[in-house]
Amino acid sequence: MGSSSLLQDVGYPVLISGLLFLSSLYVAGLAIYRVYFHPLSHIPGPRLTAATHWFGFYWDVFPCTGEYMNQFERYHAKYGPIIRIGPDELHCNDPGFIDQIYAGSGSGKKRDKSSFYLNGVQLHKSCFGSAPHDLHRSRRAVLNPFFSKASVTRIEPMIQSFCEKINTHIESYAGTNEPCNVTHAFVCLTTDIISQYAFGFHHNYTGTRSFTPNLSPAFVAGEGTIHLFQHIPFLLPLFEAGPEWVAKIAAPGTEEYLKYQREIYRTVDDVFTEKIDTKDTKKQKTIFGEVLNAKNVPEEEKSVERLKGSAREVIGAGTVTTANALSYAVYYILATSGVMTKLHTEILTAFPSLSSPPSLALLESLPYLSAVLHETLRFSTVCTRLPRVAHETLHYRSTFQGKHYDIAIPPRTAIGMSAQLVHSNPEIFPEPERFWPERWLDGEGKRHKELEPYFLAFSKGGRQCLGINLAWGELHIALAMFVRRFGTRIELFETGPGEVTYKYDLFEPGTETYNGVRILVN
């Protein structure tokens, strides 16, 4: 019997009903399998999260945006330290398990990234986007030397000169009663620094006193799409290949993100066609010049596609993160009684002459500056859950909130830990909502290291932030130069806690208003 005679016999309504019935049966069967027979079925958590990804979609994509993470605390309170937050994903809220989840390569343990997580950005040709452990290690080895402490020390004068440039603009606001947006100032600063270091040239975002244009709106919009693409990955290549006007209609603001991305790709093309000379070893060394010159880097790691991936990750990861932290620092220093006076006094002693900034090594030895920066990063952290996929079985055996748990997590399971939850854990950070730099200092005012194991701002292990030394360098130099120059002459302008309290998991903290931290200079 042909298909047309089958249709004539049963008719469309019956056929469609049959298909719907079979689909429902499949969906129900899959849900039952996931809840009762899946290798993770023994892990506690709400049934719906185990049964379907659409639960996460509901909280993170539609009708909510980036709010799934905010549910975890109450799930943990109900179900325990390790919970199932998706059919294939777990979340842990016990800081004692950090070293298991984020084990370093030195431990001999392998950690992949989860493909669901990476779907959101699809940076396949980068370290960040390399899911398998070994591939990640080999790619990271190429970039590691450029982010060592010694490399950051070499570019200190460059960092200082960009800081001086933005501070001169900020100075021009003095006495005008005109607010200056320091979030935008710091985004311009970090963008020019990382571009200069990567390519030996920059777009001069630090060139205008209004700090516009800057990449802040592009990043906010771009990060807003990550959850959608995690759930519906085929949309991302379409978005990236499509015209900017389509992006503008579909999700206003994302066209700016596309523009930024295309600009980076053009820059890498210019490097390859030698319009930009990164190989001139007499000039300041650049990341891409060094990679292309290196004899020990395999040729396939020098391909244009590979370097586009790296350029995107390095420029993307190295801008808004550090700029956010700097602007959060300014907010908390000005909003918390006594902090500016104490910090200004410490910095003045180490930095007596405005025209000769001290070395980074000296700045890093200042206990209160270090405490202020750590306390800032406790709030201004990458707020998403950063899952890792262990190759071995993980055994959680511990007492959590008075109850003993013995849970075996099968190999190749994605499990993450939200830095935001750890950083607001009152057992580790008493009065977590309070900005209190002294928690990082001992009774004599010296820095202690007791809280270091719970400091997750840069994540931990083999996939922790590649740019951690550069970030610390920029944070110390920029904040010290800013506070030295403006100290007690500045005040907040129409900036409340909504600007620095994040409500949404948009990778970078998603805040209520996105106006940025604004100040008046007297």
Ligand code: HEM
């Ligand atoms: C305060 C500033 C910064 C914070 C809080 C921060 C935080 C993080 C975190 C949490 C990760 C782990 C992401 C994951 O697990 O998927 C990460 C990765 C990364 N960061 Fe940063 N970051 C900062 C600054 C920088 C800077 C200045 C750079 C410079 C290039 C940078 C480059 C990277 C790269 C390339 C990765 C991917 C590393 C890999 O997968 O091996 N970051 N960062």
